[in-house]
Amino acid sequence: MATMQTKSAARLMMAPAVIALLLWMVVPLSMTLYFSTLNYNLFNPAQTPFIGFTNYSFFLSDPAFFTAIRNTLTLVAGVLVITVGGGILLALLLDQDFYGVNIVRLLAIAPFFVMPTVAALVWKNMMMNPVYGVIGQFLNFIGVGAIDWFSNAPLTAIIIIVAWQWLPFSTLILLTALQSLSEEQKEAAEMDGAGALSIFWYITLPHMARAITVVILIQTIFLLSIFAEIYVTTSGGPGLQTTNLPYLVYAQALLQFDVGGASAGGIVAVILANIVAFFLIRIIGKNLDA
Amino acid sequence: MGNIKLREVSKSFGSTKVIPSIDLDIEDGEFVVFVGPSGCGKSTLLRLIAGLEDVTGGQILIDGKDATGLAPAKRGLSMVFQSYALYPHMSVRGNIAFPLKMAGEDKATIDRKVGEAARVLNLTDYLDRKPRQLSGGQRQRVAIGRAIVREPEAFLFDEPLSNLDAALRVNMRLEISELHQQLKTTMIYVTHDQVEAMTMADKIVVLQAGNIEQVGSPLELYKAPRNRFVAGFIGSPKMNFVEGAEAQKHGAQTIGIRPEHIAISKGEGTWQGTVGVSEHLGSDTFLHVNVDGLGTITARADGEMDVRHGDRVSLTPDSSKIHKFDQNGLAIR
Ligand SMILES: Nc1ncnc2c1ncn2[C@@H]1O[C@H](COP(=O)(O)OP(=O)(O)O)[C@@H](O)[C@H]1O
Ligand SMILES: [Mg+2]
Numbered sequence: 001m002a003t004m005q006t007k008s009a010a011r012l013m014m015a016p017a018v019i020a021l022l023l024w025m026v027v028p029l030s031m032t033l034y035f036s037t038l039n040y041n042l043f044n045p046a047q048t049p050f051i052g053f054t055n056y057s058f059f060l061s062d063p064a065f066f067t068a069i070r071n072t073l074t075l076v077a078g079v080l081v082i083t084v085g086g087g088i089l090l091a092l093l094l095d096q097d098f099y100g101v102n103i104v105r106l107l108a109i110a111p112f113f114v115m116p117t118v119a120a121l122v123w124k125n126m127m128m129n130p131v132y133g134v135i136g137q138f139l140n141f142i143g144v145g146a147i148d149w150f151s152n153a154p155l156t157a158i159i160i161i162v163a164w165q166w167l168p169f170s171t172l173i174l175l176t177a178l179q180s181l182s183e184e185q186k187e188a189a190e191m192d193g194a195g196a197l198s199i200f201w202y203i204t205l206p207h208m209a210r211a212i213t214v215v216i217l218i219q220t221i222f223l224l225s226i227f228a229e230i231y232v233t234t235s236g237g238p239g240l241q242t243t244n245l246p247y248l249v250y251a252q253a254l255l256q257f258d259v260g261g262a263s264a265g266g267i268v269a270v271i272l273a274n275i276v277a278f279f280l281i282r283i284i285g286k287n288l289d290a
Numbered sequence: 291m292g293n294i295k296l297r298e299v300s301k302s303f304g305s306t307k308v309i310p311s312i313d314l315d316i317e318d319g320e321f322v323v324f325v326g327p328s329g330c331g332k333s334t335l336l337r338l339i340a341g342l343e344d345v346t347g348g349q350i351l352i353d354g355k356d357a358t359g360l361a362p363a364k365r366g367l368s369m370v371f372q373s374y375a376l377y378p379h380m381s382v383r384g385n386i387a388f389p390l391k392m393a394g395e396d397k398a399t400i401d402r403k404v405g406e407a408a409r410v411l412n413l414t415d416y417l418d419r420k421p422r423q424l425s426g427g428q429r430q431r432v433a434i435g436r437a438i439v440r441e442p443e444a445f446l447f448d449e450p451l452s453n454l455d456a457a458l459r460v461n462m463r464l465e466i467s468e469l470h471q472q473l474k475t476t477m478i479y480v481t482h483d484q485v486e487a488m489t490m491a492d493k494i495v496v497l498q499a500g501n502i503e504q505v506g507s508p509l510e511l512y513k514a515p516r517n518r519f520v521a522g523f524i525g526s527p528k529m530n531f532v533e534g535a536e537a538q539k540h541g542a543q544t545i546g547i548r549p550e551h552i553a554i555s556k557g558e559g560t561w562q563g564t565v566g567v568s569e570h571l572g573s574d575t576f577l578h579v580n581v582d583g584l585g586t587i588t589a590r591a592d593g594e595m596d597v598r599h600g601d602r603v604s605l606t607p608d609s610s611k612i613h614k615f616d617q618n619g620l621a622i623r
Contacts, residue, residue, distance in 0.1 A: 187342050188375035192389035192436070193363035202388070206379040 035263035042257035055264035078159035087170030177211035292443035292476035299348035326497035368437035444476035518619035542614035551611035559604025
């Protein structure tokens with residue numbers, strides 16, 4: 001039992017950490033909020049008059065904004081589908097006992113250790129280049145013909161690159177979930193007459209539900225803010241085809257030198273992230289209850 | 291119909307031979323218990339019958355048909371696992387219905403059979419709960435429910451009661467025996483607990499290191515154990531073994547005498563000794579007596595017997611109940 005005294009002592013002891021954390025979060029957020037109400041352009045930083053919500057109305061009425069939101073959501077959804085689907089398949093594969101499984105597991109995890117900029121450069125120049133990229137060569141070889149990924153299917157190309165980077169993460173989490181499935185449950189299902197597909201559908205998949213939820217939640221947080229891969233490969237183009245919200249904010253701030261507009265965009269991005277998180281938790285959060 | 295025959299069945303894991311070679315006949319409707327110490331291969335044998343492991347050699351016949359290569363689901367057997375192996379995300383109803391659903395039964399049939407099984411097992415009020423919301427005994431019953439709805443040729447139980455507390459264990463023991471009386475289906479039941487074996491079985495199969503030591507009814511094993519291992523394993527408390535000069539008097543390497551076949555008195559007797567620990571169970575008292583020249587002998591006295599630690603007593607074994615064993619441990623008849 002905590003007494004009054006230990007409670008107030010605990011409060012006192014925790015205070016520095018709580019205050020530091022608050023400052024850590026509150027200061028940047030309020031500065032962004034503050035900047036978003038100024039007409040603050042880097043060409044004229046001496047004059048930053050207060051203009052209320054004008055930055056917001058400009059940002060929200062910009063046609064680029066809706067394109068960016070659509071691209072952001074497409075990117076998140078595309079990568080999630082590939083990483084969760086592929087992660088389940090890979091996890092099932094790596095859960096088998098075959099010769100050299102440890103080395104294969106290590107290789108499967110490797111992409112996660114490659115920095116996003118490096119990964120994007122490698123994909124751009126060595127894999128997806130239509131002339132000397134591996135994929136182009138292969139497609140030529142089988143007679144389909146090379147694709148110029150970054151001009152013809154730029155968002156798909158980005159989705160592939162990002163999915164490649166995140167596949168190991170989902171594979172790893174789903175593999176640990178798979179390994180915690182009791183052998184007896186599978187055997188019981190087998191005796192009950194379930195075939196391999198039924199066992200997967202009725203036993204394995206529900207068992208992995210919680211891990212899948214975790215993968216989706218964590219990845220969504222990171223995927224909403226994908227930037228390096230776009231910057232290195234397409235710079236948001238061609239046109240606005242690969243501009244997502246973070247890239248739009250960046251373009252506003254450092255290509256148009258509009259700090260006020262970028263801040264407004266940043267706040268909008270925060271709100272969007274919260275809306276997405278809210279719906280995600282509503283939809284799949286029940287899997288997290290014990 | 292549910293008779294099961296094992297013909298020279300053997301099993302190795304890699305280079306370790308777990309079951310050298312077993313021949314066994316299990317008749318339709320019999321309650322057979324595999325009993326033996328931990329690690330003797332009981333579960334392995336059961337899993338071979340279930341089809342969850344492949345035999346290394348030999349044949350398994352179910353209803354006279356060769357089932358050696360058949361998939362588990364095709365053998366018409368149901369298994370109750372030690373850990374119950376319930377499906378945690380399904381309700382009790384879902385668990386019991388699962389085998390029927392897999393068999394492609396229609397909804398009405400499933401509902402009827404699940405309801406029936408739930409009634410037999412007193413689970414009707416719990417059908418919509420998840421396994422984690424049930425007590426150990428209820429989970430056990432759900433596992434049994436899942437096994438009976440398929441109306442199998444035979445039930446396989448692998449130490450189903452070992453996760454329950456002592457009182458519940460006695461209850462479930464009765465319930466399973468009761469179920470067997472009702473269904474009259476063949477049951478194969480694995481346990482390391484000889485009390486379970488003695489109380490439930492029509493036929494006990496005593497296993498040691500993958501070999502069958504003896505097959506027989508509980509009383510046969512109790513009265514005429516074939517060797518020293520069975521004699522020591524069946525019966526509680528354990529049979530006393532005496533070697534040396536005392537055994538030679540009976541023309542044996544070893545003699546065995548059960549605690550309940552020794553008379554205790556304060557007067558004259560065959561053996562003299564000092565009382566060590568005495569265990570009072572109320573109905574009986576088990577005395578651990580330090581017999582001069584023989585070592586510790588356990589003897590049963592009735593509950594009222596008034597002896598203390600350090601008292602001198604004399605023990606007289608009932609000579610008609612003495613078991614004699616030769617140097618290979620085999621019983622001399
Ligand atoms: N899958 C396996 N691989 C290797 N050895 C095993 C395997 N399963 C069981 N064994 C061995 O077989 C022996 C018998 O095991 P088991 O049938 O589980 O014994 P019991 O059920 O009688 O306690 C043990 O020595 C165990 O180590
Ligand atoms: Mg076992």
